[in-house]
Amino acid sequence: MNTNAFALRHIGPREEDQNSMLKTLGVDSLDQLIYETIPDDIRLKNGLHLDEPMTEHEYLHHIHELSKKNKAYTTYIGLGYHPTILPAVIQRNILENPGWYTAYTPYQAEIAQGRLEALLNFQTMVIDLTGMEIANASLLDESTAAAEAMSLLFAVRDRNQKKTGVNKFFVSENILPQTLSLLETRATPIGIALVVGNENTFDFSSDFFGAILQYPGKNGQITDIKSFINKANDSQIKVAVAADLLSLVKLEAPGKFGADVVIGTTQRFGIPMGYGGPHAAFFATKQAYKRDLPGRIIGVTKDANGNRALRMALQTREQHIKRDKATSNICTAQVLLAVMASMYAVYHGSKGLKFIANKVHNKASKLAEVLKELGFEQINTSFFDTLQIKTDAKKIRKIAKDKKINLYYPDSKTVTISINETTSIKDINYLISIFAKAAKKETIVISAIEDVNNIQKSIQRTSSFLTLDVFNTYHSETELMRYIKSLERKDLSLNHSMISLGSCTMKLNAASEMLPLSWFKWGNIHPFVPLKQAKGYLKILKKLEDQLTEITGFAATSLQPNSGAQGEFAGLMVIKAYHESRGEHHRNICLIPSSAHGTNPASAVMAGMKVVVTKSTAEGNIDVEDLREKAILHKNNLSCLMVTYPSTHGVYESAIKEITKLIHDNGGQVYMDGANMNAQVGLTNPGNIGADVCHLNLHKTFAIPHGGGGPGVGPICVAKQLVPFLPGNPIVKTGGKEAITAISAAPFGSALACLISYGYIKMLGAEGLTESTKIAILNANYIKNRLEGNFDTLYSGERGRAAHEMIVDCRPFKANGIEVTDIAKRLMDYGFHAPTVSFPVAGTLMIEPTESESKAEIDRFCDAMISIKKEIDKTSKDDNNNVLKNAPHTLDMVTKDEWHFPYSREEAAFPLNYVKDNKFWPSVRRVDDAYGDRNLICSCIPVEAYVEV
Known part of the structure; x- marks a missing residue:
């Protein structure tokens, strides 16, 4: 066993576990399972061509050496980005804490009250x-x-x-x-x-x-x-x-x-x-x-006991x-x-923020005053932190560059300087010396900063802010550390148990991938610095683009989109630009299967397209004949098809190449939603299937953590004909020769987060990535097999196999009065986050285990599901006082003197023995969403006001 291999640490099931699982599935090998799962005509014949994998130790040394190529000059560029001071208590307890960064979007409010409170703040x-x-x-x-x-x-x-x-x-x-x-x-x-x-x-x-x-x-x-x-x-x-x-x-x-x-x-x-x-x-x-x-939007509501509870409101x-x-x-x-x-x-409060803002403004004002003494014209009559100096910008630039200072130069006669939280008196004197040298005058040295106000009186702040207790209590590190911990304990994250969300791929976010995010030479680089100062970043980002291009089988990649939905929009805008470059401005019809993720049609409309929905078959596949009919009907105006592969139903559709050819034959392009790329990497790819563009969810397939609902990164990979139209940026040149305008603010989107996916690919290599995909498929089919006889899988491939996820049907349990939501809430009592609820089919659960989960954890999850099925069997349609309808059960509820339920406290809180070893307590009972929507409160209010809620 090679204990240096990252794949050994990333992939959950051990070799003996894999053999046991394969035996349960009735196959002799992993390759046989893959053969029975993925259509042979879309399989890659030669695998992936990537660098040899690094060990974790080698990678951390490698990424440290690359960081040295970034030159962390003192930066006063501004333009929406400023050096800051991240309090160490926040860095250590949130940014570097898997209890915060591995959590999922708080759709299950009862086990997300900590994040919800922080977001309400x-x-x-x-x-x-x-x-x-x-x-x-x-x-x-x-x-x-x-x-x-x-x-x-x-x-x-x-x-x-x-x-x-x-x-x-x-x-x-x-x-x-x-x-x-x-x-x-x-x-x-x-x-x-x-x-x-x-x-x-x-x-x-x-x-x-x-x-x-x-x-x-x-x-x-x-x-x-x-x-x-x-x-x-x-x-x-x-x-x-x-x-x-x-x-x-x-x-x-x-x-x-x-x-x-x-x-x-x-x-x-x-x-x-x-x-x-x-x-x-x-x-x-x-x-x-x-x-x-x-x-x-996060809103305030109440739980089943009438106690204050938080949940996502309206926009869920x-x-x-x-x-x-x-x-x-x-x-x-x-x-x-x-x-x-x-x-x-919370840490600084209103007084602390005033101190910081005053410090910034006073230093900017002092700098303006001294520069005026040196003979420079500062033309901003009312300013907060940024000075606009009329001077010979070329001369200033040369001196500043030699002194390792970044200023901004809007034109040849203007220099701007944006002062920030980190700027010291020493820094101000250093800036003064640059301008003194340009003016060929003796520099002026300052030793103190006075309180001044260079903001016109009519717009100076008079209103109060951050007056509530939460912003006036936790100002020592001890208090903030404990507050953060108190919230963390209310959230179920991946560091507690498996999160089996279909389509969301909650895989391991390895510590070695995450560590560099805290390093100074990665965090402290402004997006608009001269390219020579960002060589480390540029090397990694180019390599990541090449890695993703290879993995998807395309010609080029843009990392700019900073979410999956933005990737969808970017891909469609690139398709639109391609058609327009050929004089086909009229091509505006976007075909979308009825099962598609809801952002697909929304993105198409935003891109100026008209959505035409195509049917799905009873097996959950695209209805090819309906698609053919609509593609031919709209062939003169057909822009594209948006398709997810494997399908949203968790099936590798065997007709996918026929589908992509059909679109091409009628003048359209194929956009592939990369939500399920976790089931493709190393085994097939969008280019091989016949797509023209896909977006990738780096926060799914490529190990960027979900962070409780973000950050996400959604780069697009494109075929050769679409390369010229990849998105640009008005300050730093990116994209193709005929680049569309920006998709996100920064040239490379969320560049810091891209380090994670770079490391993930670098440490796994081609073999590790391919093995990860195979094990994701093994884990999913093992769950499918273990749940058979208790839960029906709604869709399967032609040989009865699932892809990396499957949909289990909970609709038959309505005969017992049990809804899918009851199962989701009851899983909390077993220590698990629910799978995806009622998407893409109402009344179902979509389960995806990922390759990171061990056989032991998967078995615990399956045991929980089977146990819940037994509980369902004991219920009846007229019984609303049962263990599922009352789920989840809180510590407060179980420890009260009174107990008015027809089942025991142990059955409520510890339904299986393993739960006793590591119990997670939901902090509120089931939340009342409807009440919260009727009484929308989306900010903190004084405690006494909750009586009114």
Whole structure:
């Protein structure tokens, strides 16, 4: 046994366990199982061509050496990204803690109360600082949030009779350049006309439905948004404000001036720059728009005992409800980063944030004062942290470069300097020396910073924020450490037990993959530094692109999309650009099977396409004849087919090559959803199947942790004809020769998180990756076999095998009065997170064990499911007082003196012996979702107010 091999540590079942499982399945070898599972005509003949795998020790040395190629210059570039101080207590107890980073999206609220509380804190923090009425639990980045704000205002415009049909959207010329690029990407397909201009000369009589301002502007000048919003309101123009969150400590909240939406990033709240991400954006708006708010909202409700409980509100699986009527395809939040940012606010409180903001502003003001003494013109009349200097930029750039300082140079006569939380008096003196040298004058040395205010009085903050106890209690490390731990204990994560979510692939996030994320030379690189300063990043990102290109069988990869849904949108936009390059602008029909993930139709509509749904057969496969009929019917306008493989039903459809050929024969391209790539790697691939583009969920197949609902990364891999159209960036050149405009704010999306997948592939190598896929299929079929006779599998392949996941049918149990939700809640009592509930078929569970789970853990899960089936058999339709209907059972409930249930406490809390060894207690009883939707509260409120809830 080679104990140095990473595959040995990543893959769960030992060799003897694999043999036992294969015997249970009635096959002689793993290869025989794969032969019976995957159609032979799509199998790879020559395997993968990747580097030899590294051991974990070798990899950590390798990644450390690569980090040295990054030059961590002192950076004052700004443009939405700033060096920060991540409190060590947050780094150690959240970022580096699998109790936080391995959790899943909190769809099962009873075992996610910790994350939900941290996210409620996040929403409260955002509401307080923005002055708005409601906020979501984070978005992907600031530029995406700005595009979502534009889409929201466009969607609600028809409620204003005078704005029906109006399509002009004003964008301040002071907007961040990456945000403008993404606005362009999102506006054109849905018919929005962007008008970029100066807000000070804007003609409010013009025909606009909305506007967006940057606050402060990209070069640091603070616009009088109060005056602009007042005039816009008079003209019934709705206004979004892209705000710097730290600046809102000193600037009055845009909500106080009547803004309709306020967006931005929380990166400044202790989150490393990471060459562009991941970071949690924020999105706040008015209560009137709560049903239009993109992403996830955490709300307050009550549990079965009437006690306060939290859960995801309104937007839970929103795309699955609205599908092609959805105005957003946002499916992933940035939960882990939002939790960290919220803890930064909890740790510092309002007084601490004021200290930090004042420190930043005072140092910027002092620098402005001294530069003026040296004869430089600083043209920002009102600013928070950024100075705009009129000078010979070329001369300053040369001196700054020699002194290892990064400034920003908007043009040949302008230099901007953005001061940040890490800037010291020593740093200010160093900056002064650069400009003194350029001016050929003696430098001026400062020894103290005075309190000043260079913000115009009309927009200085007077309103209070972060007044609740949670932001005024945990200011020592001991207290915050204990608070974080108290929340962690309320969450069931992968470090406790298997999370068998179908389509979500909750595999091991190995410690050796995660460790480099905390290293200074990976975290402290600004995304817009000169490329020579990011050689380590560029080497890894290029190698990861090549690895993914090889694995998918395509020609090139873009890492820019920072979620799976953004990958879908990017893939469709690339297809759209390809057709338009051939003069086929009319190709706008997107065929989507009825079983598709809900983000598929939402993404297609966002890309300006018309969705045509195709049927599925009784076996769960694509109805090829229906597809043929619709492809031929729409052949003159056919843009693409969106298909998931293996299918959403967990089956390798044998007709897939016929399907892809059919689309090509009728002028379309094939987009493959990469949600199930975990069942392809090393055995088949999208290129071999006949697809033209696919997105990959790096947070599924390639081991980036789900982080409680994000970060996600969704790169796209494309065939040769689509390479020229891969997305670009307005500051750092990326993408193809005819690149579409930006998909995310940063050139390479969430670059820091990409280190994880790079390490995953580097340590497994071709053989380890292929073995992982095979074991994922083995584990799934072993579960299928063990549950037979208790649960029926809804769909199987032609030889009776499942892919890497399967759907078990719980609908027959309705005869006993038991719903699939009851089974999901009862699994909590056994120490397990439920599989995917009621997707893609209502009343079912979709189970995916992944290759990381051992036979012992899989057996525990199967034992739990079989035990639950026995409990179901004891129930009747008229019996609502049984162990399933009352699940989950809390510690408080089981330890009360009174017990009014027809089963024992032991049966409730310890249904099988293994549970006694490692009991996880749900912290609340079953939550009341309907009550919470009727009484929507999405921020922290004083304890006494919960009596009103």
